[in-house]
Amino acid sequence: MRHDPCRNDSGSALVIAMLVILMLSVVGAIIVMSSTVQTRLSGVDQRRGKALDLAEAGVSEAVSRIRSGDVPGNNNPRMVTQIFLANAGSVPVLGPDSTGLATAQPAGNWLKYSTATRGPSTLTVRYKTDVSRSSIFKYDVTQTLPIQTASGLPIYEITSTGTVGNVSRTLVVDVVAEPINISMKGALATNVGVKFTGNAFACGFNHRIDTPYGTGVIGRTGVGGCNEDPPAHHWEVGSDDLTGIWSGGTINSDGASSRDGNPPELSGQTGFYTGPWDALGMSQAQFFALTGPRQSSLPADLDDNIYLDNNGVTQDLSGSYTVHGTGSGLLYVDGDLTINSGFTYRGLVYVEGDVKLNGDAWILGALIVKGVTQVKFNGGATILYSLDTIRQTISRGSRMNSVAWHEVDL
Numbered sequence: 001m002r003h004d005p006c007r008n009d010s011g012s013a014l015v016i017a018m019l020v021i022l023m024l025s026v027v028g029a030i031i032v033m034s035s036t037v038q039t040r041l042s043g044v045d046q047r048r049g050k051a052l053d054l055a056e057a058g059v060s061e062a063v064s065r066i067r068s069g070d071v072p073g074n075n076n077p078r079m080v081t082q083i084f085l086a087n088a089g090s091v092p093v094l095g096p097d098s099t100g101l102a103t104a105q106p107a108g109n110w111l112k113y114s115t116a117t118r119g120p121s122t123l124t125v126r127y128k129t130d131v132s133r134s135s136i137f138k139y140d141v142t143q144t145l146p147i148q149t150a151s152g153l154p155i156y157e158i159t160s161t162g163t164v165g166n167v168s169r170t171l172v173v174d175v176v177a178e179p180i181n182i183s184m185k186g187a188l189a190t191n192v193g194v195k196f197t198g199n200a201f202a203c204g205f206n207h208r209i210d211t212p213y214g215t216g217v218i219g220r221t222g223v224g225g226c227n228e229d230p231p232a233h234h235w236e237v238g239s240d241d242l243t244g245i246w247s248g249g250t251i252n253s254d255g256a257s258s259r260d261g262n263p264p265e266l267s268g269q270t271g272f273y274t275g276p277w278d279a280l281g282m283s284q285a286q287f288f289a290l291t292g293p294r295q296s297s298l299p300a301d302l303d304d305n306i307y308l309d310n311n312g313v314t315q316d317l318s319g320s321y322t323v324h325g326t327g328s329g330l331l332y333v334d335g336d337l338t339i340n341s342g343f344t345y346r347g348l349v350y351v352e353g354d355v356k357l358n359g360d361a362w363i364l365g366a367l368i369v370k371g372v373t374q375v376k377f378n379g380g381a382t383i384l385y386s387l388d389t390i391r392q393t394i395s396r397g398s399r400m401n402s403v404a405w406h407e408v409d410l
């Protein structure tokens with residue numbers, strides 16, 4: 001029989017139908033598989049996004065703890081602070097250069113950006129240093145290379161890991177306090193005359209922030225002097241030097257009192273500050289935000305920015321205070337101030353009224369006195385100018401700026 005090519009072949013049709021069904025099944029399986037993979041990928045992406053959000057939340061707590069002073073600003077290159085997901089009293093014990101803190105998050109509602117025990121995912125703050133951890137990197141916009149180890153504000157390095165399920169993301173963020181435009185005139189600057197007696201010493205050469213207490217009591221040279229080892233910069237920086245005493249009146253010296261700087265003294269000067277805000281390059285509102293509310297009496301803790309005023313009337317010079325002990329930061333006094341023997345301070349003291357500086361009081365930073373009659377600077381009192389000390393101690397509570405941000409794999 002002759003084959004008719006146009007005739008339907010039931011066997012061939014069946015084969016074709018089966019092939020079509022098979023192909024549709026394969027396509028369906030591919031679609032289902034693709035949908036499942038996409039769902040899984042979407043879930044991973046969501047967890048990665050949440051983990052990054054948690055890491056950023058950890059950075060925020062670390063910055064807050066730096067601003068509050070919970071993270072030591074001790075300029076120890078080996079300083080490490082770790083913040084644990086633990087209650088106060090349950091924080092792991094750390095080494096001599098380390099500080100352990102409990103998270104500031106509300107109890108029972110902790111975001112997972114740290115750990116309860118010490119490990120690579122613990123929220124950590126340290127200074128940014130060289131490899132040997134012997135020098136701290138600082139940020140100074142006035143330098144050709146803003147990031148260096150010579151001057152400026154220290155850079156803090158924050159490592160924060162956010163974890164969601166089995167997904168973790170780690171951020172390393174470098175932050176620094178917002179710079180303050182310091183404008184000093186001398187180690188001691190006053191609008192009135194100075195009576196300079198005993199073996200008091202004022203030095204306007206710029207000193208290191210880690211200058212030890214008691215340095216300079218004997219003057220600049222020799223063991224214990226503020227320039228005892230010039231090649232090692234113990235303890236003068238070698239730049240940004242000022243005069244020892246800047247005065248709008250006369251400077252009367254008696255006894256073994258001495259001063260040094262570039263030049264040692266300047267008398268009969270004009271252009272004194274209208275207020276402490278001028279010395280810090282800011283507005284009055286910014287200044288009082290820095291000091292916080294006025295206090296009518298001297299607090300027990302002098303390691304802070306303090307505004308002393310007995311009546312709330314700005315610059316009426318009506319208060320009268322006496323200080324002793326140890327402190328750091330900014331001390332603003334609307335009135336007269338007596339600084340007694342044994343007082344040790346690192347930072348800036350600004351007084352609207354008169355000052356009596358007695359005994360072996362020691363200041364690393366600067367003393368500014370508007371004055372009414374005369375500054376009495378006597379005994380073995382010592383003032384050493386230090387730009388970095390002023391910058392760093394009064395920047396407590398200032399806004400922090402990020403200078404570097406990157407993600408790493410632990």
